[in-house]
Amino acid sequence: MTSASMAGSGRIRLRWATRRRPGTFLVLLIATVLVMMPFLWMLSIAFKPEAEVFTDVPQILPADPTFENFATAWTSGNVGRAMINSTIVAGVAVLVNCTFAVLAGYAFAKLPFRGGTLVFLLMISTAMVPVAVTLIPLFLMTKGFPLVGGNDLLGQGGTGLLDSLGAVVLPHLIAPLNIFLARQYFLGLDDDLGEAARIDGANELTTFWRIYVPLARPLVAVVAIFSFTAVWDDFLWPLVVTSSLEAETVQLALSKFLTGGNVMYGPAMAGAVLVVLPVVAVFIFNQRSFIAGLSEGGVKG
Amino acid sequence: MLFVAPAAGYIGIFHLFPVLYGLYLSLTTYSPLDRGGPELVGFDNYAGLLNDADFHASVRVTVQFVAEVLPFAVAFALGLALLANRSTRGIGLFRAGLFLPRIVPLAAVSLVWLWLYSPDGWFNHVLGQVGLEPRTWLLDEGSALHAVAGMRIWKALGGNMVLFLAGLQAIPRALYEAATMDGANAWQRFRYVTLPGLRPVTTYVVILNIVYLAQSFAEIFILTGGGPLRSTTTTNFLIYEEAFQNNRFGTASAMAFVLFALIFVFSFMVLRRMGRNP
Numbered sequence: 001m002t003s004a005s006m007a008g009s010g011r012i013r014l015r016w017a018t019r020r021r022p023g024t025f026l027v028l029l030i031a032t033v034l035v036m037m038p039f040l041w042m043l044s045i046a047f048k049p050e051a052e053v054f055t056d057v058p059q060i061l062p063a064d065p066t067f068e069n070f071a072t073a074w075t076s077g078n079v080g081r082a083m084i085n086s087t088i089v090a091g092v093a094v095l096v097n098c099t100f101a102v103l104a105g106y107a108f109a110k111l112p113f114r115g116g117t118l119v120f121l122l123m124i125s126t127a128m129v130p131v132a133v134t135l136i137p138l139f140l141m142t143k144g145f146p147l148v149g150g151n152d153l154l155g156q157g158g159t160g161l162l163d164s165l166g167a168v169v170l171p172h173l174i175a176p177l178n179i180f181l182a183r184q185y186f187l188g189l190d191d192d193l194g195e196a197a198r199i200d201g202a203n204e205l206t207t208f209w210r211i212y213v214p215l216a217r218p219l220v221a222v223v224a225i226f227s228f229t230a231v232w233d234d235f236l237w238p239l240v241v242t243s244s245l246e247a248e249t250v251q252l253a254l255s256k257f258l259t260g261g262n263v264m265y266g267p268a269m270a271g272a273v274l275v276v277l278p279v280v281a282v283f284i285f286n287q288r289s290f291i292a293g294l295s296e297g298g299v300k301g
Numbered sequence: 302m303l304f305v306a307p308a309a310g311y312i313g314i315f316h317l318f319p320v321l322y323g324l325y326l327s328l329t330t331y332s333p334l335d336r337g338g339p340e341l342v343g344f345d346n347y348a349g350l351l352n353d354a355d356f357h358a359s360v361r362v363t364v365q366f367v368a369e370v371l372p373f374a375v376a377f378a379l380g381l382a383l384l385a386n387r388s389t390r391g392i393g394l395f396r397a398g399l400f401l402p403r404i405v406p407l408a409a410v411s412l413v414w415l416w417l418y419s420p421d422g423w424f425n426h427v428l429g430q431v432g433l434e435p436r437t438w439l440l441d442e443g444s445a446l447h448a449v450a451g452m453r454i455w456k457a458l459g460g461n462m463v464l465f466l467a468g469l470q471a472i473p474r475a476l477y478e479a480a481t482m483d484g485a486n487a488w489q490r491f492r493y494v495t496l497p498g499l500r501p502v503t504t505y506v507v508i509l510n511i512v513y514l515a516q517s518f519a520e521i522f523i524l525t526g527g528g529p530l531r532s533t534t535t536t537n538f539l540i541y542e543e544a545f546q547n548n549r550f551g552t553a554s555a556m557a558f559v560l561f562a563l564i565f566v567f568s569f570m571v572l573r574r575m576g577r578n579p
Contacts (some may be wrong), residue, residue, distance in 0.1 A: 104308035137319035
């Protein structure tokens with residue numbers, strides 16, 4: 001809606017606006033440059049040879065640009081392995097959320113059942129619980145996960161899912177927020193569509209799959225983005241449940257650049273660029289979904 | 302109901318049950334290194350927190366941190382939203398650029414800020430340019446928390462701005478037109494139309510920020526490690542240390558529930574004060 005009305009205002013209005021509002025333009029320009037500054041330095045240092053990182057006067061443009069930092073970060077910094085790990089975990093989280101969170105949200109919106117509101121509220125309320133509260137119990141549950149990592153049926157004897165990608169994904173499989181967003185979305189879709197399909201003899205699953213899912217692509221995009229970033233950005237949980245390089249995630253790999261007190265800024269920034277890049281790319285191609293998802297909770301919730 | 306079952310089962314087991322389990326652990330003494338399970342000790346852990354200097358300090362640090370970030374993160378974001386709500390050349394790029402810090406991972410950008418704040422980093426360079434002495438931003442007990450707060454303001458601005466933008470666009474145009482016809486000037490339109498219209502969004506933004514900021518962890522871990530002299534040890538950081546470095550799951554759980562209660566009470570107070578119609 002926003003972009004449509006903006007596009008509609010046309011060129012004449014735009015030129016008028018810039019002429020009449022040089023102040024607005026200037027303040028926005030300065031604010032944006034300031035806000036972008038850390039990103040510019042991140043890029044700059046990522047391409048600098050070690051000798052150039054700390055000079056008397058920091059130069060934004062590397063004098064002798066190099067890709068060496070990226071190679072160092074990828075191999076000895078374990079960022080390569082970590083990117084693969086985080087991608088796998090995020091992929092699983094996206095798939096499960098897009099299936100089961102969307103399905104649940106749909107049911108809450110379109111197939112009301114007795115006690116449904118209570119179940120819904122109970123599920124959503126868990127979104128407000130601080131991470132610290134469930135951190136320790138989830139850690140123990142991960143350690144006591146039955147029949148894996150040397151555990152018996154009762155979860156005794158071994159280390160369960162600890163130090164595996166399964167542990168990393170465990171709290172991210174279905175996010176309450178995504179169920180909330182799905183319910184909001186489907187509440188906005190017409191009931192008649194489903195009714196028509198049911199009269200034609202479609203069962204509930206077919207109605208959902210054939211009628212509503214095709215209409216819910218923007219929702220699925222938002223849920224996918226949220227599920228992806230939740231896993232990709234997570235720091236505390238992987239820090240607690242993983243220990244080996246084999247199970248390391250991206251944020252953990254980055255944090256390892258500062259062990260020992262002497263930070264290798266070149267490789268660290270190169271690693272940060274690699275880790276930030278996918279998120280920025282997803283954002284650039286799905287700006288509207290990102291912002292829609294964020295504002296949905298704000299204005300309607 | 303069958304459609305809800307997988308999600309309900311999962312959330313029941315991995316989101317709801319851990320809260321009860323945690324509550325139980327907070328009433329026990331338990332180290333994962335010990336043989337045998339948790340031992341019930343009643344409310345001893347909570348009573349212990351009453352005299353726990355480290356815990357008190359961490360709560361003070363957390364409250365100060367939230368209090369430092371919140372006003373700026375909200376006021377600047379509102380200002381930016383008011384500007385970004387106008388049409389000017391390149392507005393899409395400005396909005397995207399200002400929003401960018403919101404979506405990048407906290408741990409990754411903390412590394413960048415570590416350099417910005419380092420003795421030979423960008424901030425000291427800027428100070429040098431205007432003829433001021435360099436500072437040891439993160440290494441000084443007196444400034445470390447402010448420095449971390451500065452980073453969080455930067456991180457929070459864009460997300461808050463976008464929420465305010467959505468709020469601004471939800472205010473009916475007719476209200477502005479009516480106010481103009483009644484002879485209201487720009488300031489009066491802002492004061493009597495925009496601000497009241499933004500009240501629900503502002504309430505949401507403030508609560509959201511409190512909930513996020515009070516759980517500060519990754520940036521503390523990377524920028525300061527809780528120091529110097531524990532001056533940046535937030536409650537969330539202390540809980541992590543208590544549980545996974547000192548192996549005291551019982552007290553750590555009790556701390557977590559006190560933090561939960563504090564966040565809840567603060568959010569509720571905001572809701573009561575701001576949520577009401579004027």
